[in-house]
Every structure is written in C-alpha cells, then in structure tokens.
Amino acid sequence: MYKTAMIIDDNYTDRYIGEIRLKKHPFAVDVILKDSATSALEYLTLHANEPHALPEVIFLDINMPEVNGFEFLEAFSFLPELVHQTCSIIMLSSSISSEDHQRAHDNKFVRSFVSKPLNKEKLNNILVS
Amino acid sequence: MNYFVIGYFAAGLIFAWFYDTWLIALGVGGLSLISYYSVKSALPDSDLYQYVLSAVYGIFTAQYIYQMHGLFEMHFIAFISSALLITYQNLKLQIPILIVVVVHHAVFGYIQNSGVNEVYFTQLGYFDLQTFIIHILLAAIIFFICGLWAYQLNRYTKKQHDQAFEMEKLQKESLLSMSKNLHMTNEGLNEARKTAIEKKLHADELEISYKKLSKTNQELDKFVYSLSHDLRAPLTSMLGLIEITEEETEDRLVQTNLSMLKRSVNKLDCLIHDILNYSRNSRIEITDEEIDFREMLNDALSSLQYLNATHRNVEIHVDVENNTSFYCDKLRLALVLKSLIMNAIQYQDLKAAQPFINIRVKNTEKQTLITVSDNGIGIKKELQEKIFEMFYRVCLYSEGSGLGLYIVSEALAKLNGRIEIDSELGRGTTFNIYIPNGAVSLASHTSKS
Numbered sequence: 338m339y340k341t342a343m344i345i346d347d348n349y350t351d352r353y354i355g356e357i358r359l360k361k362h363p364f365a366v367d368v369i370l371k372d373s374a375t376s377a378l379e380y381l382t383l384h385a386n387e388p389h390a391l392p393e394v395i396f397l398d399i400n401m402p403e404v405n406g407f408e409f410l411e412a413f414s415f416l417p418e419l420v421h422q423t424c425s426i427i428m429l430s431s432s433i434s435s436e437d438h439q440r441a442h443d444n445k446f447v448r449s450f451v452s453k454p455l456n457k458e459k460l461n462n463i464l465v466s
Numbered sequence: 467m468n469y470f471v472i473g474y475f476a477a478g479l480i481f482a483w484f485y486d487t488w489l490i491a492l493g494v495g496g497l498s499l500i501s502y503y504s505v506k507s508a509l510p511d512s513d514l515y516q517y518v519l520s521a522v523y524g525i526f527t528a529q530y531i532y533q534m535h536g537l538f539e540m541h542f543i544a545f546i547s548s549a550l551l552i553t554y555q556n557l558k559l560q561i562p563i564l565i566v567v568v569v570h571h572a573v574f575g576y577i578q579n580s581g582v583n584e585v586y587f588t589q590l591g592y593f594d595l596q597t598f599i600i601h602i603l604l605a606a607i608i609f610f611i612c613g614l615w616a617y618q619l620n621r622y623t624k625k626q627h628d629q630a631f632e633m634e635k636l637q638k639e640s641l642l643s644m645s646k647n648l649h650m651t652n653e654g655l656n657e658a659r660k661t662a663i664e665k666k667l668h669a670d671e672l673e674i675s676y677k678k679l680s681k682t683n684q685e686l687d688k689f690v691y692s693l694s695h696d697l698r699a700p701l702t703s704m705l706g707l708i709e710i711t712e713e714e715t716e717d718r719l720v721q722t723n724l725s726m727l728k729r730s731v732n733k734l735d736c737l738i739h740d741i742l743n744y745s746r747n748s749r750i751e752i753t754d755e756e757i758d759f760r761e762m763l764n765d766a767l768s769s770l771q772y773l774n775a776t777h778r779n780v781e782i783h784v785d786v787e788n789n790t791s792f793y794c795d796k797l798r799l800a801l802v803l804k805s806l807i808m809n810a811i812q813y814q815d816l817k818a819a820q821p822f823i824n825i826r827v828k829n830t831e832k833q834t835l836i837t838v839s840d841n842g843i844g845i846k847k848e849l850q851e852k853i854f855e856m857f858y859r860v861c862l863y864s865e866g867s868g869l870g871l872y873i874v875s876e877a878l879a880k881l882n883g884r885i886e887i888d889s890e891l892g893r894g895t896t897f898n899i900y901i902p903n904g905a906v907s908l909a910s911h912t913s914k915s
Contacts, residue, residue, distance in 0.1 A: 348699065354706035361713075400695060431702040432695055433739065435797070453699075454706025 338464075339365040343392035345377045345409065346429070347401040351453065355396060355429070358455045364464070365394065374404035378412050381420055391423040394448075394463070396455075399430040399437055406430070410444050427451055427463060470550060471519065474526045475499050481533040494529045498522040513556070520559045523547030524566025528574075536588040544605060548612040555620035560613035567605050571598055683749045690745040694738045701738070705731050729776065733867075740869040743801050747877045754793040754904030759786045759827045762796070766804040773811050780811050780840075781822040792829045793904030798877040803836070805870045806897055810840040812866070815892070818842075833903055839896035845889040853887070 342365035344355040352370045359368050369392055371377035377395075384390040399406035406428065413426070428441040431453040441450045449466065451459050475498070478491035502522050506515035527544040534540050544567060551559045574587035575598055587593065705728065712724045763784050807823060814821040818841050826837040845853060852858045854875040857868035878885055883901035 348703065350703040350707065354703065354710060357710055358706075400699070431698045433698065433742065434691060434695075453702035454709060456706075456709055 338363055339393045341365055341367045341369065341390075341392045342394045342396065343369040343371060343377065343380075343424075344396045344429075345371045345374060345401075345406075346396070346398040347372055348398070351398070355455055358457075358460065362457065362460050364460050365392075374401055374406070374409035374412075378404075378409065378416075381413070381416055381424070385417045385420050388419060388423055391420060393423060393425065395424050395426045396429040396451075397426050399428060399432050399441075407440060407444075410446055413446055421446065429453060429455065467519070467550070467553070471499060471502055471522065474523070478526065478529055478533065481530055485533060485535055487533040490529060490533055494525065498525050498529075513554075516551075516554050516556065516559055517562050520547075520551055520562035521566050523550070524563040524570065527563075528566065528570040531587065532574075536590075538589060541605075545608055548609050552612050552616040552619065555616045555623060557613040557617040557620075559616065560609040564606060564609045568602055571601060687745060687749045690742060694742040697738050698735065701731055701735050705735075725776075732772070732776070737867040737869070740867045740873060744869060744873050744876070747798055747801065747873060747880060750797065752795045752798070752880060755796055757792045757794050757796065757799060759788065759792070759829075760784070762800055762803060763825060766800060766807055769804065770808055770811065773808065777811055778814060778816070778821060780814055781820060782807075782825065783822065784825045784827075786827040788827070788829055790829050790831050790903075791905060792834050794834070794901060795881060795904070798881055799901070801877050802874050802899065803838075805874045806838045806899075809866075809870060810838060810842055810895070813840075813842045813895075815841060815843045815894070829903070831903060831905070834899075834901050836899040836901070837896060838899075839894065841894040844891040844893050844895055845887070846891050847889075850887050850889060854885075 342359050344352050344359075346352050346355065349372075352372065356368050356370060359365050369380070371380065374397075381391070397406050397409060404412070410426070413420075424446075425448040426444075426446050427448050428437075428450045429452075430437065430450070432438075433452075438450055441447045449463065451463070475491075475495045478495040479488075482488045482491040499522075502515065502518050505518045509515065524544070524547070527540065527547060530543050531537065531540045544563065547563060548560060551563070571587075571593075575593040578587045579593055590597070708724050708728050708731065712721060712728075715721060715724075763786075767782060803825075807825070810823045821841060823838065823840045826835075828835045828837075853871050856872045858872070859866065859868040875885060878899065878901070881901050883899060886898040886900075887895065888898070889895035
C-alpha cells in the first residue's frame with residue numbers, strides 16, 4: 338500500500354470512483370484529488386522539495402480541457418529530479434486509441450496504462466508490478 | 467532557225483554576184499522567205515511552217531544550183547538543210563525537201579536534156595536516167611539517215627522528258643504525301659497535346675479531390691474518435707459506479723439489476739468499439755508491418771478479459787506455425803482476430819462441458835491461414851451467408867451490434883483476404899481466414915521503385 342496517491346481527472350464522477358476504490362482497496366492512505374492538470378502541477382511544484390507530501394502514484398487522465406494528460410507529462414519533465422524519483426505515473430483513461438496507448442508507453446515517466454473504470458483487479462496488478 | 471532562212475536568202479544574194487542572177491535570188495529567195503514567214507506567223511501553234519521550211523530549203527538548193535550554173539558542190543546545201551531539219555526531231559520533215567529535190571531534178575534534167583538553153587541544171591552534158599536514179603537514191607538515203615536521226619533524237623528527248631515528268635510527278639507525290647503525313651503528325655501531336663493537357667487537368671482535379679477527400683477522411687476519423695471517446699467516458703463512469711455499488715450491497719435484487727445494467731453498458735461499449743473500428747477500417751491507410759502472432763493474440767485475449775465477468779471461462783489453445791515472417795496491416799488483422807475470438811466466447815455452448823477455442827496460424831511466403839474453431843452453439847447452414855451482412859444478428863439473445871462480422875469481412879477485403887465458414891448448429895464453428903503475405907507486395911513494390 339502506498340502512503341499518498343493523486344488522481345488528476347476533470348470528471349467528478351471518475352474522481353469520486355477513484356477515491357472510493359483507492360481507499361477501499363486499500364491502495365493508498367491519502368488520496369489527493371485534482372480536477373485539472375494545472376492545479377496538479379501547481380501542487381507538485383509547491384511541494385517539490387517535500388518527499389513526504391509528494392504522491393507516490395499519480396493516476397492521470399488523458400482527455401482534459403486546457404492542459405491534457407500528455408501536456409501534463411511534458412510539463413512534468415521540467416519538475417525537479419526529486420519529483421521524478423518519487424512520483425510514478427499511471428495513465429487512467431477511457432481512450433481506446435492505440436496511438437494514445439503507444440504514446441503513453443513511450444513516455445519514460447509513465448509506469449502503465451490502465452483503462453477506466455478502476456477496479457480491484459487493476460489495482461492489484463499495479464501493486465504487484 | 468529563222469537566222470538560217472535569212473542566211474539562205476543572203477547566200478542567194480552572194481551567189482547572184484557570180485553569174486548576175488539577181489532576179490532569181492530576189493524573186494525565188496524572196497518568195498520562199500515570204501511563204502515561210504507568212505505560214506509561221508499565221509499558224510504559230512501548228513508545225514506546218516516546218517514542212518514549208520523543208521520545201522523552202524529544197525527550193526533554195528535548186529536556186530543555188532541554178533545560180534551557180536549547175537555547180538555540183540551546191541548539192542551539199544541539200545545535205546546541210548537535211549541536217550538542219552534534224553533539230554525539229556521529225557522524220558516526216560525530210561519528205562517535202564525530198565519531193566522538191568526529186569521534182570527539181572526530174573523537171574530540170576528533162577528540160578536540160580531536151581536542149582533548152584540556160585537551164586544551168588548540171589555541169590554534165592547529159593543527165594541520164596541512171597544518174598538521176600543514183601542521184602535521187604543517194605539523196606533519199608541521206609534524207610532518210612537524217613530523218614532517222616531526228617526520230618531517234620525525238621524518242622530520246624521524249625524518254626528523257628517522260629522520265630523528268632515522271633520524276634517530277636513522283637517528287638510531287640512524295641511531297642504531297644509528306645505534307646499529308648506532316649499534317650497528320652501535326653494533328654496527332656495536337657491531339658496528343660490536347661489529351662495531355664486534359665489528362666494533366668484531370669490529374670490536377672484528381673489530386674485536389676484526393677487531397678480534399680483525405681482531409682475529409684482525417685477529419686471524419688478524428689470526429690469519430692472524439693465522439694467515441696466522449697461516448698465512452700460516461701459509460702466507463704457508469705460501469706465504475708455500478709461495480710462500486712455491487713460490492714456495497716448484499717441485496718440480491720439490487721445485484722441482479724446492477725448486473726443487467728452492467729450488461730447494457732457493455733453492449734453500448736461494444737457498439738462504440740464497432741463503430742470506431744468500422745470507421746478506422748474504411749478510412750485509415752493500410753500499412754504493412756511484420757506480425758508477431760503470439761503477441762497479437764495475447765493482446766487480443768487480454769483485452770477480452772472483461773468478458774470473463776459475464777461469461778464462462780473458455781479454454782483457448784493457440785498454435786502458431788511461424789515458418790516465415792508475415793507482413794500485414796496490424797490494425798485490421800488484430801480487429802479480425804479479436805472479433806472472431808470475442809464471438810467464440812460470447813456464443814459458447816452452455817451445454818458443452820468444456821468450451822474451447824482453437825486458434826491455429828500457419829504462415830507461408832505467400833499467405834497465412836488462420837483457423838479459429840470452437841465448440842460453440844454453431845450457425846444454421848441457411849443463415850451462414852447472412853452473418854457477414856451489416857447489422858445482421860443470428861439469434862435473439864446475441865449481445866453484439868450486428869457489426870462484428872461485417873467489419874471482419876470489410877477488413878479482410880482491405881487486406882485482399884477471404885474468410886470461409888464451416889459451422890453446424892450445436893456442434894461448433896470453424897472460420898478459415900486466408901490473407902496474402904504483405905512481404906510479397908512489399909518485395910514487388912521495392913523492385914518496381
């Protein structure tokens with residue numbers, strides 16, 4: 338089990354489902370919910386030097402207004418080394434595009450690609466890997 | 467020739483000096499001159515004047531003989547005249563002069579022989595018949611030779627003329643045909659240029675419409691993709707909520723209802739997948755790449771894991787005989803495989819003790835043969851043709867959209883492949899899929915370029 342996880346998703350229902358899943362599983366003690374990539378980046382920048390405040394796992398949605406998942410990943414690469422070392426990113430999307438899958442795979446910060454909705458099996462797989 | 471006639475007349479005047487024959491020179495010479503010129507000026511187009519000239523030459527000869535008092539050498543004048551007439555290239559022109567000579571000799575010879583004074587025909591004392599005959603014969607031979615000469619000359623000239631004419635005709639003809647050919651070539655060139663321009667225009671139009679079409683295609687693909695995502699996003703939210711709720715409740719009724727709700731959501735999700743697949747199959751360009759069948763089948767099977775929640779577990783055997791590399795469009799091939807496996811899982815026979823799916827892949831340099839067989843519910847013989855039709859569903863309780871096998875056949879058409887079905891109701895179904903190896907077309911492509 339992780340200490341802290343973060344969910345970045347513009348959709349309220351999906352954040353709600355994610356929070357319940359992570360807490361019930363249990364997957365993480367604390368779950369930080371962010372409704373946009375920008376607010377998530379703000380948080381990560383703010384706590385860039387506090388390893389205990391940084392989420393160990395970030396569930397990242399792809400299709401979001403303003404800054405989407407891939408743009409978040411680009412901005413993420415400019416964050417301090419400590420953030421990269423602490424946070425592993427899991428793409429959580431309802432996308433069935435093979436291009437999106439490939440693009441996620443090719444990014445060095447992305448640990449895996451998980452299709453929505455989150456369930457026990459998928460969370461187990463993440464914990465095992 | 468006119469100068470010669472005048473020369474003859476002048477010669478007559480000169481000879482008049484010797485024996486004072488001025489009257490003869492002026493009278494006979496003058497008359498001859500007048501008759502020649504009058505005929506020539508009156509009938510310039512006729513050759514009558516030539517005959518007159520011939521006679522005139524004979525008369526002049528006779529005149530000179532008389533003027534020179536029968537001087538024998540004056541006979542040469544007749545031969546000169548005869549030679550001159552050759553230039554007209556007419557054998558018959560020798561006849562008037564011959565007649566004049568014969569008549570002159572006969573008449574004057576007779577007159578002189580009868581003892582008339584001052585006839586001055588010959589210096590001989592007596593002109594007998596034998597001499598006359600020899601004289602005339604020799605003259606005739608000379609005239610004949612000159613005539614023959616004239617005739618030959620005429621023939622050669624004519625031949626030459628004809629040849630020249632023929633040549634000219636040939637040249638004209640060849641020029642004509644050349645110009646004709648040139649004209650035709652020109653027309654052909656114009657036509658070719660016109661066609662080329664038209665073709666170019668056509669090609670330009672085609673290129674523009676191709677660009678427009680491919681842009682439309684891209685936009686449409688993007689649209690379908692965005693739409694499918696936007697449709698799927700709330701579906702996955704619903705599915706997530708259903709699953710959480712299922713775990714929270716012990717109520718059987720609520721659980722039954724939730725599982726029905728889940729089924730509906732999955733069905734809708736399948737439809738969205740199918741529409742997206744159909745769109746991509748018809749729009750995305752074919753790109754051949756080497757196929758790893760084991761990896762592809764594993765991906766397909768893992769993406770179909772969700773079916774395990776609602777269906778009995780099916781035993782799946784995979785046998786890949788990979789003797790040679792196989793090249794194909796990955797997207798479409800995966801689509802075909804996934805569709806067939808999904809069908810086999812969904813339409814398993816619940817009465818069967820051990821449901822299974824056998825997947826066999828056999829690659830050759832030319833093609834691949836993929837066999838997907840199951841012991842599922844099977845399809846009635848009379849319905850087997852229809853299963854590849856759009857929106858056709860075999861049974862009432864089928865879960866699909868009726869697009870699955872239609873898209874399979876569409877995708878196979880794009881891959882130049884074909885599908886065969888062997889099925890028996892209650893026994894199971896076998897699909898044989900033949901797809902040409904893209905390496906062949908790749909090789910022919912590179913050898914062409």
